[in-house]
Amino acid sequence: MTTVIYTAFDGTETIVEGAPGVSIMETALRNGVPGIVGECGGSMSCATCHVFVSDETAAFAGEMSELEDEMLDGTAVEREECSRLSCQIKLIAGETYRVTTPSEQV
């Protein structure tokens, strides 16, 4: 099982089974998980799929590109140490991902 656990800023949890290779943003959109917008479809143009990842998730979420780093400077809710754009995290088979979504994306 590849699982994503989305926690909204108000604490509401949504658990979705994901498919390997699909991003956390796409998984959210396809399943209608609130709190992630992803207007640009994952082309790193909009910064509306901002998430805070857990330490465990960060360990296997992959490296951040320079462009992602720059886009994170313009998110609707200020970035934190654990901020990522969820379109850039592609699911690895068998892992469980934990992310918290910010109160605003736009």
Add this chain to the structure above:
Amino acid sequence: MAAPHSDATLIVGASQAGVQLAATLRELGDTRPIVLVGDEPHAPYQRPPLSKAYLQGEITSDDLVFRTADWFAQHDVEVVTGETIAAIERHVDGGGEALTATGRRIPFARLALTTGAEPRRLDLPGIDLPGVHYLRTADDAAAIAERLATAHSLVVIGGGFIGLEVAASARKRGVAVTVLEAAPRLVGRVVSERTSAFYLDAHRRRGIDVVLDARIAGIEGTDAVSGVRLDDGTVIHADVVLVGIGVVPRTELAEQLGLEVDGGIVVDAACRTSDPTIVAAGDCALMPNPYARGSMPMVRLESVHNALEQAKVAAATLMGDPRDYRTTPWFWSDQADIKLQIAGLSTGYDATVLRGDPETERFSVLYYRAGELIAADCVNQPLDFMAVRSALARGATIPAEAAADITVPLKKSVVESAAPSLV
């Protein structure tokens, strides 16, 4: 005989706006049936990657899906694919019944038009030859990808975003590419001369031939396209031709319904058409846009963002809680390794400020009217884009004299507005 009554919402057009409208109705607590009708044989999918990642072979059609079948089932949204609405009959009470081209009848209580747009067709000798393509749908993109797989040369007619994106994608696959643009500059409808000049240089640097002021006499070929003939007699060899000369909104149904149409389905700020019981949203809708400061010109925007935001407004209107459209328009275009992000609408600008050096392929052009920031084209400068988008959303500005200084982040030069924010 009176048609059967229903309490369903019929949404005509199953792309970004249509899907968002259905999703927002459910978010707002609507429990009545929703029928989403699309004329393509596919479940709703994203179009923007078609000219980019899809044509480059980085993703497949499965990756374009943006809502699962489960989501539609769980939210009780009936998706009807491969059906065109041929006619709509209205009841006196506001509801009605739609008749599809295959004879299916869909009764409804409320109607939303999210019919989108279709490619503007070119009338030229030889235009119907195999190998001449337009790009709007997943099927269009699949056909182009198949041709490009064995093609050595592509001619793109039209130097707008879609044409340049396809040109860059094909070039990446090693295809020889020529872009023919009728105007004296690229993307002239959308960006300033400075940004146009940059794109001309950038694409030429990447090995794409660009002909400006091109006058095309016809498409050459016998069984399939073999080239494009200019009016001076030059023939440019082409195994594939892509025509990207803009889109026209799909307004046939609106016209048939007697709604006001003026190069788009005319709506007010709450997405109501001239019949206030019918809403329209997305590429097909012509709306007074609050973004032109000081005036409210009617604009029709072609972007995912606009489709999503108008759909949310239209859904609220259908729920009897109309709210005005208030959002900062934004657009993007990825061509090769060049990321363009546009915030705001530059229409009517009277001054521009260049920030950075286009030669480095990282720069922004900021647009001003009467001293106020109204928009920016940001090339490989996401930070500038985010700063401008956020400033415009708050009704703030960035003084022109501060904007050119690349040593200071734009974000730090934002001056908040004393007047109440527009959005």
